[in-house]
Amino acid sequence: MGEPNKQATIALMPGDGIGLEVMAEAEKVLRFLRDQDDLPLSWEVLDWPSTAWHQQHGRMMPEDAMDQVRQYDALLLGALGDPGPLSDPDRYCLPDGISLAPLLSFRKGLDLWACERPARLLPGAPRYLADPRAADIDMLVIRENSEGEYVNQGGRLGQGTPHEVATQLEVFTRRGTERLIRHAFRAARLRLREHGDARSFYCSEKGQAAAQVCLITKRNAQPAWGELYTEVFAEVAREFPEIGLRHELVDAACMKFVQCPWEFDVVVASNLHGDILTDLAAMLSGGLGLAPSCNINPDSREAPALFEPTHGSAPDIAGQGKANPAAMLLTTAMMLTYLGHSASAERLRAAVAADLVASEGQVRTCSEVTAGIVEHLRA
Amino acid sequence: MGEPNKQATIALMPGDGIGLEVMAEAEKVLRFLRDQDDLPLSWEVLDWPSTAWHQQHGRMMPEDAMDQVRQYDALLLGALGDPGPLSDPDRYCLPDGISLAPLLSFRKGLDLWACERPARLLPGAPRYLADPRAADIDMLVIRENSEGEYVNQGGRLGQGTPHEVATQLEVFTRRGTERLIRHAFRAARLRLREHGDARSFYCSEKGQAAAQVCLITKRNAQPAWGELYTEVFAEVAREFPEIGLRHELVDAACMKFVQCPWEFDVVVASNLHGDILTDLAAMLSGGLGLAPSCNINPDSREAPALFEPTHGSAPDIAGQGKANPAAMLLTTAMMLTYLGHSASAERLRAAVAADLVASEGQVRTCSEVTAGIVEHLRA
Numbered sequence: 062m063g064e065p066n067k068q069a070t071i072a073l074m075p076g077d078g079i080g081l082e083v084m085a086e087a088e089k090v091l092r093f094l095r096d097q098d099d100l101p102l103s104w105e106v107l108d109w110p111s112t113a114w115h116q117q118h119g120r121m122m123p124e125d126a127m128d129q130v131r132q133y134d135a136l137l138l139g140a141l142g143d144p145g146p147l148s149d150p151d152r153y154c155l156p157d158g159i160s161l162a163p164l165l166s167f168r169k170g171l172d173l174w175a176c177e178r179p180a181r182l183l184p185g186a187p188r189y190l191a192d193p194r195a196a197d198i199d200m201l202v203i204r205e206n207s208e209g210e211y212v213n214q215g216g217r218l219g220q221g222t223p224h225e226v227a228t229q230l231e232v233f234t235r236r237g238t239e240r241l242i243r244h245a246f247r248a249a250r251l252r253l254r255e256h257g258d259a260r261s262f263y264c265s266e267k268g269q270a271a272a273q274v275c276l277i278t279k280r281n282a283q284p285a286w287g288e289l290y291t292e293v294f295a296e297v298a299r300e301f302p303e304i305g306l307r308h309e310l311v312d313a314a315c316m317k318f319v320q321c322p323w324e325f326d327v328v329v330a331s332n333l334h335g336d337i338l339t340d341l342a343a344m345l346s347g348g349l350g351l352a353p354s355c356n357i358n359p360d361s362r363e364a365p366a367l368f369e370p371t372h373g374s375a376p377d378i379a380g381q382g383k384a385n386p387a388a389m390l391l392t393t394a395m396m397l398t399y400l401g402h403s404a405s406a407e408r409l410r411a412a413v414a415a416d417l418v419a420s421e422g423q424v425r426t427c428s429e430v431t432a433g434i435v436e437h438l439r440a
Numbered sequence: 441m442g443e444p445n446k447q448a449t450i451a452l453m454p455g456d457g458i459g460l461e462v463m464a465e466a467e468k469v470l471r472f473l474r475d476q477d478d479l480p481l482s483w484e485v486l487d488w489p490s491t492a493w494h495q496q497h498g499r500m501m502p503e504d505a506m507d508q509v510r511q512y513d514a515l516l517l518g519a520l521g522d523p524g525p526l527s528d529p530d531r532y533c534l535p536d537g538i539s540l541a542p543l544l545s546f547r548k549g550l551d552l553w554a555c556e557r558p559a560r561l562l563p564g565a566p567r568y569l570a571d572p573r574a575a576d577i578d579m580l581v582i583r584e585n586s587e588g589e590y591v592n593q594g595g596r597l598g599q600g601t602p603h604e605v606a607t608q609l610e611v612f613t614r615r616g617t618e619r620l621i622r623h624a625f626r627a628a629r630l631r632l633r634e635h636g637d638a639r640s641f642y643c644s645e646k647g648q649a650a651a652q653v654c655l656i657t658k659r660n661a662q663p664a665w666g667e668l669y670t671e672v673f674a675e676v677a678r679e680f681p682e683i684g685l686r687h688e689l690v691d692a693a694c695m696k697f698v699q700c701p702w703e704f705d706v707v708v709a710s711n712l713h714g715d716i717l718t719d720l721a722a723m724l725s726g727g728l729g730l731a732p733s734c735n736i737n738p739d740s741r742e743a744p745a746l747f748e749p750t751h752g753s754a755p756d757i758a759g760q761g762k763a764n765p766a767a768m769l770l771t772t773a774m775m776l777t778y779l780g781h782s783a784s785a786e787r788l789r790a791a792v793a794a795d796l797v798a799s800e801g802q803v804r805t806c807s808e809v810t811a812g813i814v815e816h817l818r819a
């Protein structure tokens with residue numbers, strides 16, 4: 062939790078595609094909240110990382126970008142990537158490997174080793190599951206963000222030949238595993254304090270602990286790190302006797318996310334498993350139009366945290382005012398909490414929720430959605 | 441496709457938990473169809489691999505099991521694994537790593553490099569998705585079954601120390617990739633021939649090819665094999681100009697399985713991605729009670745193919761007659777097709793489907809479900 066009275070400086074990075082549109086809305090809301098709540102915030106809008114910057118400079122961001130970003134307290138990113146050409150054959154386009162690289166550079170380079178993606182199904186949100194109990198979905202997926210399947214150590218031997226072999230190494234450290242799992246238990250403890258009562262009723266009916274951490278592995282097929290995760294999980298769990306324990310294999314977890322997502326509380330997963338499970342959880346709780354995300358280092362504020370909606374740059378609808386800014390605004394709320402402005406964040410979240418209900422069934426432009434949300438903030 | 445007049449010998453391997461119950465039902469149905477359709481089939485019931493065998497012999501199956509199974513044309517497996525103790529503290533239980541190992545041994549040792557898991561939402565099946573278009577789910581996920589993330593090359597350095605590092609290598613060969621992807625395109629071509637007309641209408645409305653192969657990778661984070669898959673996909677696709685092409689990142693694929701699963705036709709994925717996507721697809725098309733699966737070598741019949749429902753041994757309901765044998769019977773139908781008895785297989789599938797509709801809402805025991813299905817076979 063940041064200090065509420067400290068002046069904070071934010072970098073707004075619109076990025077590509079609908080990132081530009083949703084960032085414009087986030088800036089409106091930030092300005093409104095800063096003025097209304099007298100928040101000690103200032104920000105700068107950066108034109109990188111972006112495909113446009115690449116077009117001009119041959120790279121996604123300046124050479125000293127990693128140094129430059131360290132002067133900020135938080136980075137708010139719209140979306141990256143422009144796979145083109147879709148309808149526009151002249152569009153300057155880059156392979157994902159280049160356009161999305163800044164994301165991974167920030168996560169790894171700034172040691173933002175935890176990614177948090179809450180999933181709650183708000184009233185009025187799109188519903189993909191038939192079961193009415195889906196209304197009770199309220200989970201927090203915590204994803205490892207710095208190692209594991211994403212170390213990108215590998216390559217291609219005999220590239221293009223019939224006997225080619227491609228390898229990719231997965232590397233998991235006990236240090237990385239332990240801090241991740243401890244963070245998940247702390248998050249569960251915090252959730253128990255903050256809204257344990259709401260869950261208690263539900264859980265006591267089911268004979269469960271009111272707070273729970275579910276560990277994800279694929280230890281039956283990938284034992285080396287599956288066992289490391291399992292052992293560290295058991296060790297760290299001893300520090301949190303009030304928290305219930307659960308383990309799911311990643312494949313079974315995907316099924317249970319569909320079958321009974323309301324039974325999950327905090328879920329902790331590796332980089333790749335977390336990537337998959339957070340996208341799935343986002344869809345089950347209303348889709349990408351509503352899914353916020355942050356990349357943080359829970360131990361240190363030396364480097365800025367990175368806030369980005371789970372959605373991508375959606376080139377197919379970019380520039381048409383069709384993007385839903387809600388995910389970006391819920392992401393902005395996560396950032397406000399991080400910077401110590403929980404009350405403003407809570408109001409913003411409530412306004413997004415109220416607007417969802419009030420506008421159900423309406424087709425609105427990106428800025429109309431924001432206008433509706435600001436109305437609720439004003440009220 | 442097998443030769444319909446050739447005598448075939450099958451090994452029935454009930455395994456653990458509900459495997460025993462559903463295998464008993466499969467045997468009833470096999471006997472019925474053999475007699476009714478005069479099928480040249482015989483079988484033996486093996487008491488291994490199983491946890492019970494481990495309890496007696498200290499291993500899941502005989503030392504020469506891999507040789508023994510080669511005398512059969514097909515292996516039909518119930519389910520493996522008994523994580524115990526659940527309600528029964530005296531139960532003999534084994535870690536997954538041991539009890540499930542025979543599965544991976546068969547797949548790798550018999551070079552059954554393709555796993556096929558069809559997903560169709562049958563009328564009367566449990567429905568998890570709210571959208572009525574889910575009724576049109578009809579996809580075939582083809583999973584790599586012999587390499588990739590499952591090579592289990594790795595280990596733990598400094599085990600138990602604070603500086604422990606666990607590694608797991610992923611190994612993908614061009615040979616393994618090419619045969620997998622070509623098999624997926626062949627399957628798409630077969631589906632186009634068999635029921636292309638049904639899809640044509642739907643697809644022409646959407647401007648899609650009536651048959652499609654969707655490649656799954658995570659090439660933006662794991663480029664080495666992501667690029668290999670992408671290149672081989674493009675090369676092989678040239679041999680199949682009538683088949684539409686699609687690519688999804690594994691995380692986006694999970695979302696789209698929830699959002700619009702009816703837009704997928706054949707999906708081809710690596711071992712781990714396939715594991716995840718097939719469990720998800722199974723759930724979206726009625727759950728594990730209905731999900732069949734086979735492990736085959738499409739190039740060779742030297743070794744027997746392995747047929748197993750996607751579900752596990754479900755120790756929580758084992759021995760209570762609560763298991764749904766339908767997944768096992770649909771798996772048996774896949775085996776009958778493989779052995780050249782497509783007409784019998786088709787009748788069995790139709791009987792399972794008819795029974796589902798006729799029995800909607802009823803709670804029945806495992807053998808009552810089979811009795812219902814046999815009634816439809818008799819009719």
Ligand SMILES: CC(C)[C@H](C(=O)O)[C@@H](O)C(=O)O
Pocket residue numbers: 161164165336371660661691
């Ligand atoms: C863009 C991609 C590398 C990224 C990831 O896999 O982490 C994205 O899918 C995400 O979840 O933020």
Ligand SMILES: CC(C)[C@H](C(=O)O)[C@@H](O)C(=O)O
Pocket residue numbers: 281282312540543544715750
């Ligand atoms: C039991 C396990 C090793 C197996 C797998 O991951 O392949 C199972 O989940 C499956 O899908 O058949």
